[in-house]
Amino acid sequence: MEVRVANVRKEFERFPALHDVSLDIKSGELIALLGPSGSGKTTLLRLIAGLERPTKGRIFFGEEDASQKSIQERNVGFVFQHYALFRHMTVADNIGFGLKVRHGPSRPSAQEIRRRASELLDLVQLSGLEKRYPAQLSGGQRQRVALARAMAIEPAVLLLDEPFGALDAQVRRELRRWLRDIHDATGHTTVFVTHDQEEALELADRVVVMSQGSIEQVGTADEIYDTPNSPFVYGFIGESSALPVKVEDGQVWIADRPIGLSAPQAPRGEATLFFRPHDVDLVDECNGCIAGTVAASRRVAGTRRVELEIGGDRQRVEIELPVDHPAAQKSRVAFRPRRWKLFPAA
Amino acid sequence: MTTAPAKAGWRFRQPSVIPGFGLTLGFSLAYLTLIILIPLSGLIWRSAALGWADFWAIATDRRTVNALEISFGTAFIAASVNVVFGTIVAWVLVRYNFPGRRIVDAMVDLPFALPTAVAGIALTTLYAPNGWLGSLLAPLGIKVAYTPLGIVIALIFIGLPFVVRTVQPIMEEIDKEVEEVAATLGANRFQTIARVLLPGLAPAIVTGFALAFARGVGEYGSVIFIAGNLPYKSEIAPLLIVIRLEEYNYAAATAIAAIMLALSFVMLLVINLVQTWSRKRYG
DSSP: OEEEEEEEEETTTTEEEEEEEEEEEEEOOOOEEEEEEESSHHHHHHHHHHHOOOEEEEEOOOOOEGGGGHHHHHHHEEEEOOOOOOOTTTTHHHHHHHHOOOGGGGSSSHHHHHHHHHHHHTHHHHHHHHTTGGGGOHHHHHHHHHHHHHTTTTTTTTEEEEETTTOOOOHHHHHHHHHHHHHHHHOEEEEEEESSSHHHHHHHHHHEEEEEEEEEEEEEEHHHHSOSHHHHHHHHHHOOEEEEEEEEETTTETTTEEEEETTSSSOSEEEEEEEEEEEEEEHHHHHHHHSEEEEEEEEETTTTEEEEEEEETTTEEEEEEETTOOGGGEEEEEEEESSSSEEEOO | OOOOOOOSSOOOOOSSSSSSSSHHHHHHHHIIIIIIHHHHHHHHHHHHOOOHHHHHHHOOOOOHHHHHHHHHHHHHHHHHHHHHHHHHHHHHHHOOOTTTTTHHHHTTTTTHHHHHHHHHHHHHHSSSSHHHHHHHHHTTOOTTSHHHHHHHHHHHHHHHHHHHHHHHHHTTOOOOHHHHHHHHHTTOOHHHIIIIIIHHHHHHHHHHHHHHHHOOOHHOOHHHHHHHOOOTTOOOOHHHHHHHHHHTHHHHHHHHHHHHHHHHHHHHHHHHHHHHHHEEEEE
């Protein structure tokens, strides 16, 4: 189901957690809310679930205004980071809980509930564990049970709050792929919160980058990574280096030298130049380039990270070189960013 | 370190390398022997001196049986009432913030601290037919003081903190997320409490019940004032023991005591087993 968040504002005891946030989520989409802690991503998720009430604004499920509905009526599946399984119930009872608490004709028979539970257990690849108690399962298994429980009620939207946050790295990667498969198989509209950019970029159809209670950028992994629209997104997603520069005559200057980048659209004045450390061309002769003294050089997996000090005020930037590149041995390196972006200095 | 394959049967669990195991275990055993085991075996030994036939005669004596019935019966009822109201009190203290919450919280412990005789006299004054509450209940035909109902009320007073104090910490640990998840799954408030919260509290409630019950069975000070102490009607077993002692009938006194000991032990053991079982299941 489509979910539309319209101009939502949320304050906790006068402290604003979300400022005027709007977001359209398409039906069947897998969308990630990504941001550092305190960015309001979990608050937004809880508002969609109905676990919090917006101070202002409305949330629509399809055409219906869900802000007027109680949590129970919204029919959302919510998965918590720490599973929140019912400890005194077996796995099957946990999964069947949402169906058992229904009233009247919408409540399936006990036999039907059992059948649904074991069907969902098959889906989350835990067949045969119906009789176990949560205490007898590993972290990864518990989170699968929590997901099966959320899906049992055929939710309008599936909401996951840092679903893999409590698991170790290996299980995390495994479950990530598995969640993608489940999503493709069932087609539930899914929103998940994460502070792990790799998780967000790999898993989601679209990523919502949030910071300080606002949405910074919404886009596919490619859009977010290749064309960040703010210094925050540039810095938060992937590696980036930043340099204070000056724009004059459509050229980018560092101190009193043009660095060979032309920016005819950019406004004159102070600006910050952003580029990816791996997205640079090394140049031998420096007429219009960035040159710096090598301050440190570290081997990181398949590449070498070189830290350079630029100019008189020794601004540090990082660039990435192939491991066997001769430039790493030199004391001075000159380069030009291949792809870059200017943001006016704040 | 390699782990030895698990074997069936009783085994010492390998203590950690941090020293202290021998000392603390030795101290515990010596202490328990001195404080609990020796007095209790003395009790059994004294009543054993009685011989089986005499013991049986005392045990099946109408007055003894009635006293035991009253003691265990009233303690059971009082503990059951306390389970309900103690859990509600704990809920209010844990969940809500209201002016005077700390005072209420401290008040719960008063029955622990108050000399039981004071409690007994206060309750008797209140519930006597000419007392504040007794005079209100008398026209309704309800007699509290000097009846088993009075005993129950005294035991409810005495047992309340046991339930509140065992349930409260567990209730504080209840994860808010569990309730939220139940709500998103469509459970209303009542279903959440009945199906999610109370089963999680069950082990603590059972412990509270056991403690309140055990305390109620042994309670003497507060009960004798309000009970009226009519043999066969409102005479509790501990009082009967005291009466026998005053008659210098030590054998009979110890015999009744031994029966109480055995009954209490069996009941606490059963409750303990229930707990172990539930702990194993739910972790």
